[in-house]
Structure formats: structure tokens, C-alpha cells
Amino acid sequence: MKxxxxxxxxxxxxxxxxxxxxxxxxxxxxxxxxxxxxxxxTCARVGCMPSKLLIAAAESAHxxxxxxxxxxxxxxxxxxxxxxLERVRKERDRFVGFVVEDVEGFDASHKIKGYAKFKDMHxxxxxxxxxxxxxxxxxxxxxxxxxxEILAGASDRLLVNDDIFELEDLPQxxxxxxxxxxxxxLGQALSRLGVDVTMVARxxxxxxxVDEDIRAYATETFKxxxxxxxxxxxxxxxxTEVGVEIQFKNEAGECxxxxxDYVLAATGRIPNTDxxxxxxxxxxxxxxxxxxxxxxxxxxxxxxxxxxxDASNELPLLHEAADEGRIAGRNAGAYxxxxxxxxxxxxGIVFSDPQIASVGRRANELASTSYVVGExxxxxxxxxxxxxxxxxxxxxxxxxxxxxxxxxxxxxxxAEHIGHLLSWAVQQRxxxxxILAMPFYHPVIEEGVRTAFRDAKTKLAEExxxxxxxxxxx
Numbered sequence: 374m375k376x377x378x379x380x381x382x383x384x385x386x387x388x389x390x391x392x393x394x395x396x397x398x399x400x401x402x403x404x405x406x407x408x409x410x411x412x413x414x415t416c417a418r419v420g421c422m423p424s425k426l427l428i429a430a431a432e433s434a435h436x437x438x439x440x441x442x443x444x445x446x447x448x449x450x451x452x453x454x455x456x457x458l459e460r461v462r463k464e465r466d467r468f469v470g471f472v473v474e475d476v477e478g479f480d481a482s483h484k485i486k487g488y489a490k491f492k493d494m495h496x497x498x499x500x501x502x503x504x505x506x507x508x509x510x511x512x513x514x515x516x517x518x519x520x521x522e523i524l525a526g527a528s529d530r531l532l533v534n535d536d537i538f539e540l541e542d543l544p545q546x547x548x549x550x551x552x553x554x555x556x557x558x559l560g561q562a563l564s565r566l567g568v569d570v571t572m573v574a575r576x577x578x579x580x581x582x583v584d585e586d587i588r589a590y591a592t593e594t595f596k597x598x599x600x601x602x603x604x605x606x607x608x609x610x611x612x613t614e615v616g617v618e619i620q621f622k623n624e625a626g627e628c629x630x631x632x633x634d635y636v637l638a639a640t641g642r643i644p645n646t647d648x649x650x651x652x653x654x655x656x657x658x659x660x661x662x663x664x665x666x667x668x669x670x671x672x673x674x675x676x677x678x679x680x681x682x683d684a685s686n687e688l689p690l691l692h693e694a695a696d697e698g699r700i701a702g703r704n705a706g707a708y709x710x711x712x713x714x715x716x717x718x719x720x721g722i723v724f725s726d727p728q729i730a731s732v733g734r735r736a737n738e739l740a741s742t743s744y745v746v747g748e749x750x751x752x753x754x755x756x757x758x759x760x761x762x763x764x765x766x767x768x769x770x771x772x773x774x775x776x777x778x779x780x781x782x783x784x785x786x787x788a789e790h791i792g793h794l795l796s797w798a799v800q801q802r803x804x805x806x807x808i809l810a811m812p813f814y815h816p817v818i819e820e821g822v823r824t825a826f827r828d829a830k831t832k833l834a835e836e837x838x839x840x841x842x843x844x845x846x847x
Contacts, residue, residue: 374502375502376505377503377504378403378507379404379507380401380404380509381397381401381403381404381510382407382497382511383513384407384489384514385408385515389515389682389683389684389694389698390511390681390682390698391475391698392681392694392695392697392699394483394702395699395702397702398480399703400707404483405483405497405505405507406485407486407487407489407499408476408485408486409489422464422465422468423537424534424559425724426465428562428724430457430461431561431562431563431565432565434452452567457543485503486499486500487499487502488500488648489514489649490649491649491650491651491654492653494655495507509677509679509706510678511679511701512651512664512680512684513682513698513701514644514645514648515644515645516643516644516645516684518534518640518641518642519638519640519642519643520533520638523607523609524638527610529612530633531638534637543566544568545568545634546568546570546632547569547633547634548573548635549570550637550639550640551572551574551641552572552574552580552601552603553581553639553640554581555639556574556640557725558723558724558725559637560572560639561598570599571599571600571602572602573605574602574603574605575606577603579591579595581721582731582784583731583736583782584736586766587766587783591729591784594727594764602629604623605621605623605624607619608622610636613632616634617636619632645684646663646680646684647662654678655675663685664678664680666680669700669714670711671700671714672704676711677708679704679705680701681701681702685697692720717796719734719799720792720793720796721792722788722792727762727788728785730781730789730795732780732783732795732799733770733778733781733799734779735780736770739779743772743774744772745770745773745832745833746768746770746829746832747768747769747770747826747827747830748767748768749821749822750766751786754818754820755815756816756820757821760786762785762786764786765783765788766783766784767782767783767785767791767825768782768783768825769781769829771833773833776804776805777802777803777804778798778802778804778805780799787818791818805830805833
């Protein structure tokens with residue numbers, strides 16, 4: 374077995390691993406970059422890019438089917454499933470190609486292929502061919518889909534999001550287990566492309582929406598479009614000659630039995646750290662078996678080991694993985710000089726229709742804070758009605774004492790764009806008054822944002838009046 378010594382070993386070449394490598398190289402040329410699977414990030418290969426390509430096709434079909442409300446009649450909409458998936462793969466491969474080119478541009482002497490396992494806190498064995506002793510280590514091993522045991526009954530008809538894009542044609546029917554981001558995005562897209570979709574979840578959560586009013590509104594909206602069953606329990610999953618027969622109980626306790634072409638497991642992701650023999654390092658682990666770490670430095674309980682990206686099991690988002698990779702790589706390269714990294718305001722977007730956005734702190738994170746809620750419904754909002762996209766709610770959260778924007782949650786039109794504007798405002802720590810002083814064009818959806826902040830301003834003024842009244846009485 375070949376034995377080498379390096380300053381920094383980086384396990385994984387996804388978004389976080391690539392970012393860590395670039396930063397570490399600024400400090401040392403003694404690096405081992407380890408990859409067991411194919412080069413190419415989760416986002417480009419099986420995540421955000423191919424799913425958005427499928428969603429784009431679904432949106433095109435949906436608009437064509439509902440054009441009559443504008444006085445435009447399209448007599449027949451034909452969906453060529455093979456052509457849809459062919460474009461998805463073609464464009465997906467293009468995106469993956471750019472990532473692979475980046476990795477191919479890395480120093481060949483740094484790259485080591487094979488699956489890594491820890492021998493001890495400084496030693497990594499790659500496959501059966503290389504033993505690496507590293508002064509510092511960055512764990513950036515990503516995550517994989519979680520598949521509940523009961524779904525194994527689907528056998529060869531069980532899919533995860535990785536598999537959807539490899540189908541040669543669109544199926545007739547799909548059972549989607551899970552109403553998280555992946556399940557909702559893919560399930561709605563398949564439904565709009567003519568696939569019979571039933572989506573089931575054990576709880577009442579949908580796409581991680583926290584606010585009860587927004588969650589209820591979103592749930593009813595999606596239920597009006599395709600079959601969504603919340604608070605349901607899957608009883609049996611059996612592979613038959615014609616597909617997969619599934620029996621489940623719905624919220625009312627009724628037993629439903631139906632056969633589907635495929636089952637899509639959209640039940641979350643788990644970090645790949647469990648494949649590293651990580652217990653041999655002596656790292657402190659969470660209840661989920663993931664290393665404890667400092668979110669500002671990405672440093673674990675062992676000062677020379679850092680973690681980044683989906684491996685940390687916190688925020689499986691590309692921009693977060695990129696930031697974490699840069700922080701971990703810089704600190705691993707510059708060690709023992711370890712600095713806090715720049716962390717951005719929280720921003721999450723779901724590309725459903727209507728879209729979902731969460732910004733900064735949400736209601737469940739504000740329990741110890743005094744705040745007001747500014748709200749707007751998009752049902753009567755001008756630009757939204759013009760486009761027949763007038764569904765949704767936006768809530769913004771502002772601190773009572775200062776008026777500072779703390780966070781927001783939205784289900785509605787153009788949430789991907791409005792979410793960005795609000796996240797910038799949160800990061801800049803803008804107040805309600807400062808936001809209202811910004812330009813708002815007419816007619817645009819952002820006028821609805823202004824309405825929400827006007828509502829917040831009114832409530833802040835009411836709180837101030839009450840405070841002054843109480844003070845004068847006292």
C-alpha cells in the first residue's frame with residue numbers, strides 16, 4: 374500500500390470539497406483531494422439543475438393547458454415524455470461537464486480516487502491502495518437519499534430523485550413518499566406533465582413551511598391540483614406484475630389501495646459520514662452520528678478536523694455548502710490560524726408553483742423575541758392578478774423595539790426573487806422604515822412586499838402607542 378503525508382486531506386469533491394480545495398491551495402501545495410464516486414456535484418448531477426429542467430417543462434405544459442383565462446385557446450397539448458427527459462439529461466450533462474472541467478483543472482498529483490475510511494484521527498485509508506497521514510482534514514462527503522425500510526417492497530420500481538432523470542419516458546403513475554422540498558418539486562412537476570401522482574406524508578408538514586396560516590394555504594392549493602395525503606400511514610408496499618401496489622391509511626383512517634408504476638422515495642437525505650469509520654477519530658458526535666462543529670469556523674471537536682456541506686446535516690443548500698467549504702478549506706490551510714468565516718442571512722427557496730421562500734429567522738425561531746408580523750395576501754395584488762398568479766401569503770417579522778427586519782416566510786408568486794430582496798435586507802439589518810424608503814415600481818409583484826411592510830409599520834406604531842400609554846399611566 375502506498376503511504377503519503379500531506380498538510381491537508383479533503384474528502385469529497387462536491388460543492389463544499391471543491392471550495393475547500395481552492396482555499397486550502399492558497400496556503401499549501403501539500404494536499405490530497407479524495408473522491409470515491411464520480412466527479413460532479415449533487416446539485417449539477419442529480420439535484421437542483423435537473424429538477425429545475427423538469428420543472429421548466431412542467432410549467433410550459435401547465436401554462437399551455439390554462440391559457441384560456443387569457444382568451445388564448447390551445448385546443449390540444451401533447452407532452453412527449455421521451456423528449457422532456459432527453460432535454461433534461463442533455464442540459465444536465467452540460468452543467469455536470471462544467472463541474473468536471475473544474476476538477477480536471479486541479480493539480481493531478483493532488484487527486485486520489487477511492488472511498489476513504491479513517492484509521493485514526495490523522496490517518497485515512499483510500500480503497501486498498503493508499504494510506505494518507507494528514508496534518509489537517511476536511512470532511513466534505515455530502516449526503517445520499519434516505520429510504521425507509523417499508524419502501525423496499527417496491528423492489529426495482531423504487532426510485533430516488535437521482536433515478537427520475539434516467540427514465541427513458543415519463544411513467545403513467547408515481548407514488549411519492551414525502552412532502553419535503555424534493556417530493557413537492559418533483560411530484561408537482563410530474564403531475565403537470567400528465568403523470569398520475571399521489572403524494573403521502575406521515576405528518577402535516579409541507580416543504581418545511583413553519584407558519585401555520587401559510588402552511589394551510591399552501592396545502593389546500595396543492596391539494597386542489599393533485600392528490601396530497603397528509604397525516605397518512607403507509608401499510609404495505611408490494612411489487613406486482615404490473616407495478617407496485619400500495620396500501621395506506623389517510624388522515625380519516627380510511628384504507629386506500631392503489632397500484633402505481635413507480636414509488637419515489639422523497640423522505641430526506643442522510644450524511645455520508647457513517648461510511649467513514651468516523652468513530653476511529655475520537656470526534657464528538659451528535660445523536661445523528663454527525664461530528665459536532667462550530668458553524669462559524671467549521672471546526673470540529675478535534676481542532677485539526679473540519680467539516681463542510683451536506684456532511685454536516687444542517688443546511689443541504691449549494692450556497693451554504695460553498696460558503697462552508699471556503700471557510701473549512703481556508704482554516705485547514707492556514708491552521709493553526711483559525712478565523713470565523715462570513716455567514717450569510719438564511720435563505721431557502723422551493724421551486725413549486727406557487728413558490729415558497731424562507732428568509733432569516735422564522736416564527737419558530739423568534740420565541741424569545743418581541744416582534745410584529747406584517748402580512749399581505751396576493752389574491753388581490755395587482756400585478757399578480759394580471760398574470761393570474763394571485764395566490765399566496767407573505768409574512769415579514771420585525772423587531773418591536775428597533776423595527777429591524779428579522780425574517781420572513783412566503784408562499785406566492787416570484788418568491789425566488791422576493792426572497793433574495795428580503796434576505797439582502799435581513800443581512801443589511803434594515804428597518805421597516807428603511808425598506809419602505811426604497812423604490813417600488815408600478816405595477817410589480819414587489820408592491821405586495823410594500824403592503825406587508827406598511828402593515829408591519831402600522832403594528833409597530835400601535836405597539837409604540839400602547840407602550841407610551843402604559844408609561845404615562847404608570
